[in-house]
Amino acid sequence: MKFINRKNEIKTLENEYNKSSSFIILYGRRRTGKTTLIKEFIKEKNAFYFFADKxxxxxxxxRFKNQLAEHFKDELLRKITISDWDTLFEYFINKIGEKKIIFIIDEFQYLCMVNKNFASIFQRIYDEKLSNKNIMIILCGSLISMMYSETLAYSSPLYGRRTAQIKLQPIKFQYYSEFFNNPSHKELIEFYSITSGVPKYILEFNREKTPLWNIENNILNKDNFLYSEPKFLLQEEINDLSRYFSILHTISSGSTKLSTICSQLGINSGGITPYITKLIDLDIVEKEVPVTENIDNGKKGLYKIKDNYLRFWFNYVYPYQSYLEIGNISYPLEKIKNEFDLWVSKTYEELARESLLNTDTISFPIKKLGRWWDKNDEIDIVGIGENEIIFGECKWSVKKVGLSVLYDLKEKSKKVQWKNAVRKEYFILFSKEGFSDELIELAKENDNIILSDF
Known part of the structure; x- marks a missing residue:
């Protein structure tokens, strides 16, 4: 499998490598490809890599000592007993001399887990022995909360040492097709609606089969790691797994306002807010407000699960585990099949919205992008410029989009309060199946009407 994208991350690492001394924190949720990124970067470079565990x-x-012995071809080191980190790093420093080397600890948080003072130990070793060497240090980890507290937080012993930090995110949709052989655009969106851009999930799928085949044979198969993935993903980050899972299931089921989440679970807002805050910190949940509002507007805030796979799992696996555990997949599978187009349409909307940031079809720079809603209406896409505003509607349906969709969008746009007196309005429509002849003709005559076949 070829290495896909990560151009910006590689550029950052190369820039840091060219410094005489650098200290990088690389972190992000599991399965996003942190180790793969490191391995790609250190190709043809002098590097020492250590993978920590529990x-x-x-x-x-x-194990660290034996890897040093292997790296420096020193059989004597392998035979002697060393019981402290200082001695090992003293040996390491004497061996590297002046030659540039990359030093990596992967899953750094586990060393901090087995010894709560390890961050302080490493900070002292770095300050006294490593900081003035021709060395690039990369500390990598997948437990977001622990990596933050041990390396990035103000209270961390390592605070202020880093020269760069990379929070690795899933692969963007614009590079998603590189995982496949000649896929259709429709298939890509369907696959993405399940996996997002998490490389491990994409590679686990049989990409020669349909998304529904993969759901049946991978996600709903209790012997496949995807079946239990959310449990492994979250169990080291949080306590009270059942409470967090209940919140995530409630959000995935459509209860996205804080008041409705509380109502569904029978818990007051004071009791639920710390859990949601934790899920936001872990990059699992995000708060969304109408694009014209401030993010601190709690009354209009909605909560959503960011990752498509977690959203899918809590919608279609978690509620039906009593079926799936005994191998009865027919009921949840039938439900998925009946709702699959509706499911994909939500991802289509998100991707269409994001596509506006990577296109030259819009004549003005977008400063703010999102959705808009009030008690009665919702607009899929609203992009704001300096004095320009664009409204968009997305249709993942079997019918061509006609004039009525445009007219409805224009009516709803009148309710959006933003620079009403001076704004220049644009309208964009996205459709899986194309557009009516009348709508195409109208778009040709009006430069503020845009039709997209994304």
């Missing part, structure tokens, strides 16, 4: 500290010191 073994006790003495075993990790022993």
């Amino acid at each position: 073994q006790n500290e003495s075993l990790q010191i022993e």
Whole structure:
């Protein structure tokens, strides 16, 4: 499998590598490809890579020592006993000399987990022995909360040492097709609606089969890692897994306002807010407000699960585990099949909205992009410029979009209060199946009407 995208991240790492000394924190949720990124970057470079785990500290010191012996071809080191980190790093420093080297600890948080003082130990070793060496240090980790507290937070012993930080995100849709062989645009959107851009999930799928085939044979198969993935993803980050899972299931089911989440779970807002805040910190949930509002507007705020796979799992796997555990997949599978187009339409809307940031069909720079809604109406896309505003509607349906959709959009746009006196309005329509002849003719005559076949 070829290495896909990550151009910006590689550029950042190369820039840091060209410095005489650098200290990078690389973190992000599991399965996003952090280790793959590191391995791609250190190709043809002098590098020492150590993967930490949950073994006790003495075993990790022993393994670290043996890897040093292997790296420097030193059989004597392998045979002697070393029981502390200082001695190992003293050896490492003496061996590297003046030659540039990259030093990587992957899953750094596990060393901090087995020894709560390890961040302080490493900070002292760095300050006294490594900071003035021709070395590039990369500390990588997948437990977001722990990586933040141990390396980035003001209270961390390592605070202020980093020269760069990279929070690795899933692959963007614009590069998604590189995982496939000649897919249709429709198939790509369908696959993306399940996997998002998480490389491990994409590669687990049989990309020669349909999305529904993969749902049946991978996600609903209790022997496949995808079936239990959310449990493994979250169990090290949070306590009270059942409470968090209940919140995520409630959000995935359509209860997205704080008041309705509280009502569904029978908990007051004071009891639920800390859990949602934690999920936001973990990059699992995000708060959304109408694009014309301030994000702090709690009354109009809605909550959504950011990742498509987690959203799918909490919608179609978590509620039906009593069926799936005994191998009865027919009921949840039938429900998925009946609702699949509706499911994909939500992702289509999100991708269409994002596409406005990567297109030259819009004649003005978009400063703010999102949705808009009030008690009665919703607009899929609203993009705001300096004095320009664009309204958009997305249709993932079997019918061509006609004039009525445009007229409805124009009526709803009148309710959006933003620079009403001076704004220049544009309208964009997205359709899976294309547009009526009348709408195409009208768009040709009006430069503020845009039709997209995204």
